[in-house]
Amino acid sequence: MEENSKLNPEQQMAVEIIDGPILIIAGAGSGKTRVVTFRIANLLNKGVHASQILGLTFTNKAATEMKERVLHLTQSAVLICTFHSLGAKILRESIHHLGYTSNFTIYDDDDTDKLLKMCLNDAVGAESKEKLKELKTLISSTKNSLQESPIEGGGRVEGQLFSKIYFQYQAKLKEYNAVDYDDLLALPVKLFREYPSLLEYYQQRWSHLLIDEYQDTNHLQYTLVNYLVSKSRNLCVVGDPDQSIYSWRGANINNILNFENDYPGAKVIRLDQNYRSRSNILDAANHLIARNPNRFEKHLWSARGPGEKIKLFRADNDKMEASFVADRILAYQRQCDLPLSQMVVFYRTNAQSRVFEDCLLQRRIPYVIVGGISFYHRREIKDILAWLRMALSGNDYVSFARTINLPKRGLGDATLDKIRLAASHEQCGILEYCEKLLSKEIVQVPVKLTAKQREGLEEYVQIIHQLQKVSQETTLAALVTAAIDYTRYWTYLEEDKETMVDRKENLNALVSKAAEWEQSTSEPSLTGFLEELSLKSSLDEADTNAERLSLMTIHNGKGLEFDAAFLVGMEEDLFPHINSRDDEEGVEEERRLCYVGMTRAKEYLYLSHAVTRTIWGVTRTQRPSRFLREIPTEYIEKLGAPAPYNYATAVQRKVEKPQPIVSEDFSNGDLVFHQEFGVGCVRQKYDGSAGLTYKVFFSKSNSEKNLVAEFANLARL
DNA sequence: CAATCCTGATTTTTT
DNA sequence: ATCAGGATTG
Numbered sequence: 001m002e003e004n005s006k007l008n009p010e011q012q013m014a015v016e017i018i019d020g021p022i023l024i025i026a027g028a029g030s031g032k033t034r035v036v037t038f039r040i041a042n043l044l045n046k047g048v049h050a051s052q053i054l055g056l057t058f059t060n061k062a063a064t065e066m067k068e069r070v071l072h073l074t075q076s077a078v079l080i081c082t083f084h085s086l087g088a089k090i091l092r093e094s095i096h097h098l099g100y101t102s103n104f105t106i107y108d109d110d111d112t113d114k115l116l117k118m119c120l121n122d123a124v125g126a127e128s129k130e131k132l133k134e135l136k137t138l139i140s141s142t143k144n145s146l147q148e149s150p151i152e153g154g155g156r157v158e159g160q161l162f163s164k165i166y167f168q169y170q171a172k173l174k175e176y177n178a179v180d181y182d183d184l185l186a187l188p189v190k191l192f193r194e195y196p197s198l199l200e201y202y203q204q205r206w207s208h209l210l211i212d213e214y215q216d217t218n219h220l221q222y223t224l225v226n227y228l229v230s231k232s233r234n235l236c237v238v239g240d241p242d243q244s245i246y247s248w249r250g251a252n253i254n255n256i257l258n259f260e261n262d263y264p265g266a267k268v269i270r271l272d273q274n275y276r277s278r279s280n281i282l283d284a285a286n287h288l289i290a291r292n293p294n295r296f297e298k299h300l301w302s303a304r305g306p307g308e309k310i311k312l313f314r315a316d317n318d319k320m321e322a323s324f325v326a327d328r329i330l331a332y333q334r335q336c337d338l339p340l341s342q343m344v345v346f347y348r349t350n351a352q353s354r355v356f357e358d359c360l361l362q363r364r365i366p367y368v369i370v371g372g373i374s375f376y377h378r379r380e381i382k383d384i385l386a387w388l389r390m391a392l393s394g395n396d397y398v399s400f401a402r403t404i405n406l407p408k409r410g411l412g413d414a415t416l417d418k419i420r421l422a423a424s425h426e427q428c429g430i431l432e433y434c435e436k437l438l439s440k441e442i443v444q445v446p447v448k449l450t451a452k453q454r455e456g457l458e459e460y461v462q463i464i465h466q467l468q469k470v471s472q473e474t475t476l477a478a479l480v481t482a483a484i485d486y487t488r489y490w491t492y493l494e495e496d497k498e499t500m501v502d503r504k505e506n507l508n509a510l511v512s513k514a515a516e517w518e519q520s521t522s523e524p525s526l527t528g529f530l531e532e533l534s535l536k537s538s539l540d541e542a543d544t545n546a547e548r549l550s551l552m553t554i555h556n557g558k559g560l561e562f563d564a565a566f567l568v569g570m571e572e573d574l575f576p577h578i579n580s581r582d583d584e585e586g587v588e589e590e591r592r593l594c595y596v597g598m599t600r601a602k603e604y605l606y607l608s609h610a611v612t613r614t615i616w617g618v619t620r621t622q623r624p625s626r627f628l629r630e631i632p633t634e635y636i637e638k639l640g641a642p643a644p645y646n647y648a649t650a651v652q653r654k655v656e657k658p659q660p661i662v663s664e665d666f667s668n669g670d671l672v673f674h675q676e677f678g679v680g681c682v683r684q685k686y687d688g689s690a691g692l693t694y695k696v697f698f699s700k701s702n703s704e705k706n707l708v709a710e711f712a713n714l715a716r717l
Numbered sequence: 718c719a720a721t722c723c724t725g726a727t728t729t730t731t732t
Numbered sequence: 733a734t735c736a737g738g739a740t741t742g
Contacts, residue, residue: 058731084732108732181732216731249730349728354733371730412718535732555729577728593729616727617733721741727734 007031007038014269015039018046018208021229021263023256024238027300028285028599029276029561032238036210037069039236043208044074054206055080056225058213060536062559066212079206083221085535087184092527094191094198103527105178105389106534110382111398112136112180118420119168123161138162139169143182144219144250146189175424177395185220192227203231213559214239214259218250226262235263241296242289245555245593247585257296274300274599276561278307281605284635285598291630292588309637312628313608317619318352318569321610322359325566328606329365329549332564340366340549342563346597348575351615352568353551360549364679370552376533380493380503381510385530387483391467392526394431397423407492409456418447434461463487476529477515484511501706554597565601567594570609571622594627607636666694672714674698677705680714 007015011031014024015038026032036055043053057063060082067080081089092102107115116135142151150166152159173179179187192199209229211217214237217225229235237259244253260266274282279302286300315321325345332338345356353369360367375381383406386399397420404411411419422445423433436443438458449457463486470482484490484507493500517532518524550562569575575594580586598605609624666672670682677698684695692709707714 060731062731082732087732106732109730184732213731245729246731248728249732251731351727408719410718414718553729555731558731574728579728589729614733719742722739724736724738726736 007035008273010269010271010273011035011038014271015042017267017269018043018048018234020233021259021266022236023214023259023266023268024236025268025270025296025298026238026240027271027274027298028240028243028596029274030271030300031273031275032212032271033066033069035271036066036212036238037073040070040078040210041074044076048208050076050078052205052207053078053210054086054208054228055210056083056086056212056221058082058216060085062212082535083217083224084181084184085531087188087224088531088535090188090191090202091179091184094195095187097191097195097198098187100174100177100179101393103177103392105176105393105396105399106184106531107173107178107180107398108377108534109181110377111178114398114401115172115176116165116169119165119172123165123168135162135165139166140182140250142166143186146186146219146223172397175395176397177393178398182220185224189220189223189227192224199227200231203228207232208234209236211235211237212239213243215241215244215253215256216246216251217255219252219255222252222255233263242292242298242592243558243596245558245589245596247589270298272298272300274302275304276602277302277599278304278603280306280309280635281598281601284310284605284631285595287632287635288591288598288627288630289595292591294588307603310631310635311604311606311639312636313606313639314624315608315610316612318355318610318613319359321568321608322355325356325568325606325608326359326363326365328566329564330363332604338563340547343566344550344552344557344560344562344564344600345566345568346552346554346557346600347569348554348577348593349569350553352574356551356568361679364673365549366547366679367549367551368546370550371556374536375506375509376536378503378506380489380506384480384483384487384489384507384510385533387463387467387487388471388479388526389530390431390464391471391483392530393429394464395429397430400430403487404457404460407488407495409460410450410452411456415447415449415453421445422447431461431464471526475515476518476524476526477511479526480511480514505704505706554593557600558596561600561602563602564604564606565597566606566608567597568608569613570607570625570628571613572625574613574622575625575627591627591630594625666714672696674707674712674714680705 011034014022014035018039024032024035026035040053040055044050055063055066055078057066057080063080063082067078070076070078070080088106091100091104095102095104113132116132116139120132120135138151145151150159150163173183192202206228209225211225216239225235237256239256241253241256244251244256247253260268277285282300282302289295313321313324315324329340329343332343333340347353350372357367357369383403386402389396389399390403401416401420404416419433420430422443423430425445426433426436426443428436433443434457437447437449438454438461466486467479467483471479474482489507490504493503514529517529521528554567573581576587576590580590607628609628610622612619613622666682666685668682668684672680672682674680674696677696680696680698682694683697683704686693686695694707694709694712694714695704696707696714697704
């Protein structure tokens with residue numbers, strides 16, 4: 001919809017009621033973002049100061065988008081951020097009350113896993129994967145219950161063991177001056193409880209709150225918000241119970257269902273007009289979701305006309321399903337002028353992407369997998385960041401353990417454990433302990449080191465000192481470069497020739513990001529940079545404008561829309577997933593997930609399933625998903641085996657046997673094909689350390705690779 | 718302490 | 733089929 005076209009009456013109401021609690025039930029495609037933007041503009045018009053408004057979202061992407069739209073409409077900068085970065089902000093200002101310092105580290109899942117493993121090891125001397133997983137959820141549930149003491153677990157982990165580990169885990173976090181993701185929400189709540197004056201300060205600071213995707217809030221987020229608005233009661237929440245798909249992560253759908261009870265006198269506004277989908281698609285989705293017994297009754301409608309029927313395709317096997325989808329996509333692109341960026345393949349599990357990738361590669365259809373491993377979770381990036389964290393605090397044992405043996409310094413697990421325990425006894429930070437140990441200062445529990453180990457540790461401590469010095473006097477980008485240089489990280493990378501070039505590229509990208517970030521921030525600091533990176537996900541990097549087909553899990557599709565959507569693998573035990581099969585609430589959530597997937601489509605929706613599917617090397621016979629039966633047949637058109645699209649087969653034949661060319665005659669701009677990486681574009685030709693090298697951009701991975709000409713295996717297209 | 722083989726697990730993952 | 737982490741070697 002156009003930015004300045006008229007709001008419908010419900011949208012208008014949602015914009016104009018600015019005081020008191022208000023719940024906006026915003027169905028799929030009902031113009032939610034627009035309403036939120038206009039609402040903020042209206043608040044500003046009515047005299048609310050920009051600094052008093054706080055908007056909360058779940059993803060950085062959503063926050064950035066909303067911030068930009070508000071800026072565009074009103075020229076005002078309003079604080080719109082994720083729940084977790086709000087938590088981080090509050091803690092940076094006030095965490096000293098709880099005995100941490102304000103430059104605390106934020107641990108991601110990787111880091112907390114390592115910490116938890118340590119605790120489990122210390123407690124029972126052994127660890128099992130299953131227990132680890134269970135402990136993780138128990139810890140998270142404890143924090144979500146707002147208890148200081150561990151909750152009862154119903155599983156294999158004994159209460160006493162869990163209790164011990166929980167306290168250990170929490171104590172270690174504090175010792176290392178670190179917080180986990182849950183702490184970013186739980187510790188502010190703790191502050192609000194224990195320091196009423198602090199609470200009052202934050203209540204005054206933000207007089208008007210706005211929460212997006214309220215159906216996905218967990219108890220911590222609910223409580224945090226509840227504290228903040230309990231005085232002003234100016235709370236506007238936006239959400240759709242039918243799109244609640246994160247209960248397995250602790251989201252509580254009751255937060256939105258009980259809103260009127262929690263905030264008496266709340267106004268409820270329903271946005272029922274869908275501006276996105278053709279009514280065949282929307283009505284089909286409505287019928288499906290109506291099967292869920294426990295829900296807020298609502299009925300979305302569309303004025304966009306019926307459009308085409310939903311296409312249902314039954315394939316003999318998973319490979320043929322993928323070929324069908326790929327051929328349809330080519331046809332849409334060439335015959336209907338649909339850009340690839342307006343099409344999407346949705347699947348239930350990540351493992352399903354593989355067969356599609358192969359197929360798209362063969363047909364030279366550029367694609368991108370949205371989600372997956374984030375740039376910031378790559379090993380080399382995490383390594384360098386761990387060095388920087390050490391330079392920052394020196395207490396962070398997890399980062400210490402990550403970096404101490406890079407490259408090998410003869411300090412393995414056994415020695416590390418000794419050092420850790422000794423430092424703990426000594427009651428000093430890990431770096432401080434190492435300094436003492438090396439300077440032969442009296443330590444109560446000295447750790448015996450071999451000459452080689454001592455030398456290694458000396459070198460390590462010296463590097464940290466150098467980095468600390470550099471961090472005082474130079475730019476962030478230079479600091480990151482220094483971290484790479486001083487640690488001789490490139491030498492370390494060269495041990496693995498296979499991955500070396502890519503990893504180096506990634507580190508260069510990290511330096512660029514540091515420089516960029518420094519430019520765009522008013523008060524750049526290492527702490528701030530590290531925080532930004534810990535709170536960033538792979539989704540935030542995805543750029544949806546490029547001319548590429550998107551592949552993603554349905555979970556990752558929430559909030560997006562496409563002209564054509566292909567919902568694949570509609571089979572029992574895959575979707576609904578086998579792990580949800582036996583419990584009614586689980587199936588309901590799967591059904592909501594299906595609803596989310598269907599309502600992403602504007603014009604064309606395809607549902608497909610395969611009769612046999614190869615999973616983990618085993619071929620199984622699959623039954624069609626129950627969801628297919630739950631959609632009335634009047635909206636569906638069954639497709640027979642499709643005539644393969646001629647162009648596609650022609651291209652496929654051509655590409656099936658690309659001639660590996662050992663060649664030095666590519667030039668910038670040449671289109672090439674690589675067996676593994678797919679279609680690419682030559683960006684640069686230069687003399688690398690390993691010989692003549694091409695820098696090629698591959699659309700599949702959305703990344704540049706350096707290929708040594710001799711092994712390039714490229715075919716010109 | 719490091720290298721190697723082997724076993725076993727593989728839903729979704731906003732932060 | 734694949735890959736990460738564990739146990740077992742050197």
